[in-house]
Amino acid sequence: MSKAIPAPRGALKKSDLRAANQRLLLNIIREKQGASRADIVRLTGFSPSSVTFVVNRMLRDGLLVEAPDDNHSQVGRRPFTLRIRPEAMIAVGAEITHLQSRVVTADLYGNILKQREIKWQRDPRIMLTRVRDAIRSLTAGIPEERLLGAGISLPGTIDRSTGRVIAAEHLDWFDVEAGAILSEGAGVPCFYENDAKLGALAERWFCEPGARPLETFVFVVLGEGLGTGVMIEGRLLHGASGEASEFGHTSIVPDGRRCPCGGIGCWEEYASQRAVERLYAEGIPAKRRGKAAGVNEIVQLARQGDAAASEALRAAANYLGIGFANLNAVFNPEAIVVGDYLASAWDVMGDWVLTAMRSRGPQRFLSRLRVIPSRHGHDSTLKGAVALVLSRSLAGTGQFHADLAQPLPAAKRA
Numbered sequence: 001m002s003k004a005i006p007a008p009r010g011a012l013k014k015s016d017l018r019a020a021n022q023r024l025l026l027n028i029i030r031e032k033q034g035a036s037r038a039d040i041v042r043l044t045g046f047s048p049s050s051v052t053f054v055v056n057r058m059l060r061d062g063l064l065v066e067a068p069d070d071n072h073s074q075v076g077r078r079p080f081t082l083r084i085r086p087e088a089m090i091a092v093g094a095e096i097t098h099l100q101s102r103v104v105t106a107d108l109y110g111n112i113l114k115q116r117e118i119k120w121q122r123d124p125r126i127m128l129t130r131v132r133d134a135i136r137s138l139t140a141g142i143p144e145e146r147l148l149g150a151g152i153s154l155p156g157t158i159d160r161s162t163g164r165v166i167a168a169e170h171l172d173w174f175d176v177e178a179g180a181i182l183s184e185g186a187g188v189p190c191f192y193e194n195d196a197k198l199g200a201l202a203e204r205w206f207c208e209p210g211a212r213p214l215e216t217f218v219f220v221v222l223g224e225g226l227g228t229g230v231m232i233e234g235r236l237l238h239g240a241s242g243e244a245s246e247f248g249h250t251s252i253v254p255d256g257r258r259c260p261c262g263g264i265g266c267w268e269e270y271a272s273q274r275a276v277e278r279l280y281a282e283g284i285p286a287k288r289r290g291k292a293a294g295v296n297e298i299v300q301l302a303r304q305g306d307a308a309a310s311e312a313l314r315a316a317a318n319y320l321g322i323g324f325a326n327l328n329a330v331f332n333p334e335a336i337v338v339g340d341y342l343a344s345a346w347d348v349m350g351d352w353v354l355t356a357m358r359s360r361g362p363q364r365f366l367s368r369l370r371v372i373p374s375r376h377g378h379d380s381t382l383k384g385a386v387a388l389v390l391s392r393s394l395a396g397t398g399q400f401h402a403d404l405a406q407p408l409p410a411a412k413r414a
């Protein structure tokens, strides 16, 4: 039993353990999108009376609601289902990018409740201080016990334990102690991750209701650069020093373009949003060149039959297909999930990408691979930042703390 294990120095307080039990139950109910008390007993392996105690406390505190199951079709008494009040717990998500930085609050299902946009500032200290101030103002008034933490999407190569940006070439940020600036006075625990990895996390955590979450897949972000987040059997791939899955910087063109990372012929130089805009600008006659066209405009022009726009997208699609075939050969994913411009231009580019991909590897591999647009579109990184908080604070150790499933002394009750 638990009392046989001496509590280590600096161990969790009773209130922390109580919160851990509560979060475990919340996570079970969230994952199942509603669970009965009997489900919880079965899944935690804990006694019905202990589960009753914790569930009743959570009902009293307004974290859960319990109602007859409307979907129950069998004859006899309808079972009661516990559901989470979506706003019972709040997570913050923040995305720091050159294009559009945002801070949001979201509920346990990833629904965005409030949002702030922050204008880009070249000076990292000014930018990060504004992000921190937005976190503070969005969370003002939310009781501490309802606030799980803030997930922060940082650009480039990062140290996710401290939130240090090691190198974000497109922002010209090197060795920026983002975590130290953000956490100082933010008022919530902060968790850090790279944007593409968060895109993958969002796909897994907030999947189609009732659908099986993807287990092994690659998420591809196509902005200024090209990032990939790799999920292997339900776990994000980080590598020995957290820098794994930088597929945007694998070289696919010998003697190709020089990349800001220092490499030559990197994939992102030929398939990112920036690459599409460059390919288009290079393909139009000099006399037609005016203001540089953005990727959305180029996609729109291609839909209207503009030859230069179609050529630029077709060239990028070819490079995307080559890269996807490479990803497939390494990871054997069940899907490659694409976001950003490729998701919105899939009607124009999808066939070109698939044709290029399928001509680059054995059919037995490639015929089963799905390439699908992200469910979260433009919000994938932000929702991933929210999922990061939920995965750190709800999933926890997955252990039910037996001794804390008993009533605490009356004085401890809020």
Ligand SMILES: [Zn+2]
Residues within 6 Å of the ligand: 248, 249, 250, 259, 260, 261, 262, 263, 264, 266
């Ligand atoms: Zn590179």
